Amino acid sequence: MILFTLFLRKKNFNSKKIISFCSLRKGLFLIFLSFFLIILSLPLFAALEKNYNVIATIPGCGDEVVKKNEHCDGPDLGGQTCISLGGTGGTLNCNANCTFNIFGCTTASSGGGGSGNNIDRGSGGDYYSPPVTVIVFSGRAYPKSTVTLLKDGQIATTAIADFNANFQISISNFFGGNYIFSLYSEDKDNQRSNVLTYPTGVVTGATTSISNIFISPTIAVDKSEVKQGSDIIVSGQSAPQADIIILITYDKGKEFFVKVISNKDGTYSYNFNTLLFKQGNYSVKTKALINNQLESDWSYPIDFKIGIKNIFVKQAVIIGDFNKDGRVNLVDFSIIAYWYKRPFLPTDIDLSSNGQIDIVDFSIMAYYWTG
Amino acid sequence: MIKTQKFKILFILFMFSFLLFDIFAANAAEVFLESKKQQVALEEQFIVDVFLNTTEESINAVEGKIFFPDNFLEVKEIQDGNSIINFWVEKPFLNSKSNISYAGIIPGGYKETKGFLFSIVFQAKANGNGIIEIRDVKSLLNDGKGTLTKTIVKNLEFKVQNLSKDPAILKNYILTPQEDKDLPEDFKPEIAQNPTMFNKKWFIVFSTQDKGLGIADYAIYESRKIEKQIAADAWEKATSPYVLKDQDLESFIYVKAIDKAGNERIVVTDPKYLLKQHKTWLNLIIIAIVLVIVFIASKILWKKYIKSYK
Numbered sequence: 001m002i003l004f005t006l007f008l009r010k011k012n013f014n015s016k017k018i019i020s021f022c023s024l025r026k027g028l029f030l031i032f033l034s035f036f037l038i039i040l041s042l043p044l045f046a047a048l049e050k051n052y053n054v055i056a057t058i059p060g061c062g063d064e065v066v067k068k069n070e071h072c073d074g075p076d077l078g079g080q081t082c083i084s085l086g087g088t089g090g091t092l093n094c095n096a097n098c099t100f101n102i103f104g105c106t107t108a109s110s111g112g113g114g115s116g117n118n119i120d121r122g123s124g125g126d127y128y129s130p131p132v133t134v135i136v137f138s139g140r141a142y143p144k145s146t147v148t149l150l151k152d153g154q155i156a157t158t159a160i161a162d163f164n165a166n167f168q169i170s171i172s173n174f175f176g177g178n179y180i181f182s183l184y185s186e187d188k189d190n191q192r193s194n195v196l197t198y199p200t201g202v203v204t205g206a207t208t209s210i211s212n213i214f215i216s217p218t219i220a221v222d223k224s225e226v227k228q229g230s231d232i233i234v235s236g237q238s239a240p241q242a243d244i245i246i247l248i249t250y251d252k253g254k255e256f257f258v259k260v261i262s263n264k265d266g267t268y269s270y271n272f273n274t275l276l277f278k279q280g281n282y283s284v285k286t287k288a289l290i291n292n293q294l295e296s297d298w299s300y301p302i303d304f305k306i307g308i309k310n311i312f313v314k315q316a317v318i319i320g321d322f323n324k325d326g327r328v329n330l331v332d333f334s335i336i337a338y339w340y341k342r343p344f345l346p347t348d349i350d351l352s353s354n355g356q357i358d359i360v361d362f363s364i365m366a367y368y369w370t371g
Numbered sequence: 372m373i374k375t376q377k378f379k380i381l382f383i384l385f386m387f388s389f390l391l392f393d394i395f396a397a398n399a400a401e402v403f404l405e406s407k408k409q410q411v412a413l414e415e416q417f418i419v420d421v422f423l424n425t426t427e428e429s430i431n432a433v434e435g436k437i438f439f440p441d442n443f444l445e446v447k448e449i450q451d452g453n454s455i456i457n458f459w460v461e462k463p464f465l466n467s468k469s470n471i472s473y474a475g476i477i478p479g480g481y482k483e484t485k486g487f488l489f490s491i492v493f494q495a496k497a498n499g500n501g502i503i504e505i506r507d508v509k510s511l512l513n514d515g516k517g518t519l520t521k522t523i524v525k526n527l528e529f530k531v532q533n534l535s536k537d538p539a540i541l542k543n544y545i546l547t548p549q550e551d552k553d554l555p556e557d558f559k560p561e562i563a564q565n566p567t568m569f570n571k572k573w574f575i576v577f578s579t580q581d582k583g584l585g586i587a588d589y590a591i592y593e594s595r596k597i598e599k600q601i602a603a604d605a606w607e608k609a610t611s612p613y614v615l616k617d618q619d620l621e622s623f624i625y626v627k628a629i630d631k632a633g634n635e636r637i638v639v640t641d642p643k644y645l646l647k648q649h650k651t652w653l654n655l656i657i658i659a660i661v662l663v664i665v666f667i668a669s670k671i672l673w674k675k676y677i678k679s680y681k
Contacts (some may be wrong), residue, residue: 061601106580113505148481150478152457152556152557152580153457153458153477153478153479154558154559154578158567171374174556174557175553175554175556175582176553177453177553177582177583178453178454178455178481178582179454180457180477180478180481182478182479195478195479195480196479197429197477197479197480197481197482199455199481199482199483223392235535238467240384300515301515301568319515322565323563323565329561329608330458330561330576330577330578330611331561331563332459333476333576333578334563334574334576334611334612335458335563335565335567338567338568339567340461346567349501349567352517356413359432359433359434359460359474359509359511359517360432360467360511360517362460362474362476362517363431363432363476363513363517364430364510364515364516365476366431366432366476366477366478366479366480366513367431367480367513367514367515368480368515369478371478
């Protein structure tokens with residue numbers, strides 16, 4: 001703008017004359033518009049500089065030459081066709097991850113053609129399907145909650161449960177072998193459930209289904225210490241209209257049970273009055289039942305104290321989350337592993353408070369693992 | 372008569388101790404060794420598998436040592452492919468000439484009667500008898516407190532006999548990858564920084580599993596451009612966590628997992644920030660666009676002004 005003004009001045013035009021021109025106004029407007037557009041576009045460029053952890057898998061894939069462990073690579077199908085793979089025709093394509101895309105392949109709908117095992121004769125009709133390894137988990141969580149599936153301790157995928165808390169979650173395209181699959185869910189307040197673990201031997205090309213899973217309820221208390229005689233609120237979420245069993249343990253083995261029914265949105269709440277209970281340390285956990293048939297595991301236990309004052313819980317601390325990203329995963333494992341058997345360790349890393357990082361600290365972390 | 376009574380009492384005590392042992396064993400975890408061969412020929416290789424039986428408890432961490440007489444046996448390889456251990460704190464390794472140490476975790480816990488931990492490939496090097504022993508074993512409950520549970524062990528006896536007459540038996544057949552064509556599992560490295568580690572330098576963490584013979588190595592390559600092919604000698608052998616060379620985080624980070632059969636999986640993590648040179652180019656492009664717009668606009672205005680002035 002300054003340059004432009006100088007330019008006009010050099011040409012002996014005074015500012016009054018310039019401003020009086022309508023066309024000049026339009027011009028100025030255009031210039032301002034250009035600047036405005038550029039300024040608007042700057043955040044876009046800035047956004048490019050922010051974190052973006054996109055992960056791509058390139059097992060030698062993408063160079064358009066089929067190699068070991070690749071079905072195909074781009075246009076190179078390794079000499080395979082729909083027919084050689086057992087179909088009757090159509091066009092075989094290659095997925096970006098160098099596996100065959102067989103959705104363009106056809107088979108004889110009468111079932112007379114093709115090669116037995118590889119032909120999908122289900123309701124889908126005429127599509128050829130090579131052996132794909134699939135595992136499917138289904139069951140109940142909480143209404144509209146996010147269910148996370150871990151494969152060998154790392155997040156494989158997530159799914160959203162429906163209004164009735166039903167969920168189905170699956171992964172495919174992995175190799176046969178022994179896996180530890182784990183599932184957990186998060187409620188509307190971002191509280192996490194206990195982790196359910198399923199050690200599973202998966203056969204290549206087979207579909208494995210694990211059903212009737214019932215994820216344990218989430219649990220929270222409003223106070224870490226409650227004044228004797230006052231109430232402490234135990235709350236959380238489970239499936240709608242489920243029987244929630246609340247178990248309070250104290251005095252080295254004494255137990256107090258109570259049953260409540262969760263609301264339509266799966267939430268539950270119980271006011272535990274401490275008038276008849278002695279001062280001391282207590283622990284509470286919950287589990288859910290549906291029609292006395294489907295029973296969940298126990299939730300995480302939460303400790304609290306009956307004492308002389310009320311101390312409200314501010315924010316739940318995630319045990320083992322050393323980098324404070326809200327997750328307990330490989331990064332945290334690496335941090336604690338770095339200090340394994342090393343001296344002068346930071347105090348917040350010593351989960352067992354025994355002055356050293358040993359297998360006990362790893363066990364505590366493994367319990368609170370989120371992937 | 373007194374002798375008979377004493378005998379009866381001793382017998383009852385003996386039986387009672389067995390009963391107690393059974394009750395104890397039923398509630399304890401067990402680490403045990405298994406091998407298809409307990410009698411081997413001199414120079415023959417054989418595999419010993421290490422298993423975990425959790426009985427009725429959920430266990431999420433284990434550690435221990437395997438001792439063997441190194442005058443009879445030599446460790447040729449340790450295979451942890453298909454292990455129930457998801458993350459090794461100490462991947463099974465030869466701690467000294469005669470013992471192997473291991474420690475690892477299973478997030479969420481494990482409750483099965485025969486969970487495979489790892490295998491040891493031994494080669495017999497002298498005639499004689501011996502025992503492969505499990506010692507200093509620890510199993511921890513998945514209870515959030517790291518509670519130690521009682522763990523019993525089942526050791527393995529072996530016998531090395533004279534040299535076999537069959538030369539085929541002395542081949543290193545065990546070390547040959549048995550049709551292991553599966554790649555290591557897909558994985559997702561993560562870039563992190565921690566005030567207590569590496570002088571606050573950025574590092575990358577990674578871990579994967581192999582369902583065949585196990586992971587042999589990892590290698591890393593950092594580049595400021597997308598690579599279609601990476602020369603074999605450009606890779607740097609790495610362990611997690613790995614301190615990044617490019618602390619500006621402007622590089623693509625390629626992590627390669629290689630299994631013991633030579634299968635490789637490469638994953639790439641995109642740069643956390645835009646390259647400096649890209650930023651410079653971007654700025655230059657923006658300045659160029661602005662100058663062009665200003666130039667065109669001034670031209671138009673100038674023409675219009677001249678026209679109207681006339």
